Amino acid sequence: MTENQNKTKLSRHQFLGIAWFGALATLVGEFFAGLLVFIQPNLEGGFGGIVRAGKVEEFLPGSVNLVQAGRFYLVRNGEGGFIAYWQRCTHLGCSVPYEEEQAAFRCPCHGSVFDEHTGEVTGGPAPRPMDIFPIEITDGEVFVDTGNPQERSAFSDDQIAYG
Template structure:
């Protein structure tokens, strides 16, 4: 004679099912994040960031003679002594490093191979083959807008390249 014991009735979710659901949810979340990142990556850049028109600020925020980095647009906005503006891409024309403005040297000084550029972006030393590229500047209602989607290559500086305020 065999004695059968009553098995407790299984209710709810067992561990295997719980782990399966948890893994599925984690993979779904990861896949969603990857898809969102991919969409952001392949979307054309426009509006407020690099690749589109960037609002740099109000004209009066930039003192004559100043060099101002606008990080969102990856450019320097130079306000010349006569009040006009130049927007120069931060990208070195040698091999593309980001060029910082070095206030103590009063020039742009590329950390990669030592190219030097004056305040108008003209090469004064090092291997860079041409001045820093410009972006078109527009002034509307007292604000400065820079089109970072249209870089302009040049071989010298001409005051006509600057936009009057």
């Protein structure tokens, strides 16, 4: 083997070493990038994190508004208070549409009906009222914490948030 061939062989070894190291570094980097995405709180304002619903004055008293990004209904009562209902049925989890003409939420799966003012069950098999999300009103903006759903057995006034 000449000295020149020896150099080429050594270069090949170095190349393979660098290639292996590069592949390993890429795998480890991808693993930790994926882990970071998984464990970080949702900062994009989507479901599972704090969702900015909008300014207080954007919601008329007595209105029901679906906030699709957070999968909840933001209901503003006649006195100006807010409550946020998770759109998920408390029976088996179907999405519950709002029926304005009935002033109620009616689940298409097995017919549970929820009152628009309280979220309480007025018909069907649902075992409890619609779950709610905590609301924070800061600087005239309504924020809803969709990472913290709260089950309840009944409606009470302290579930209403005021700005």
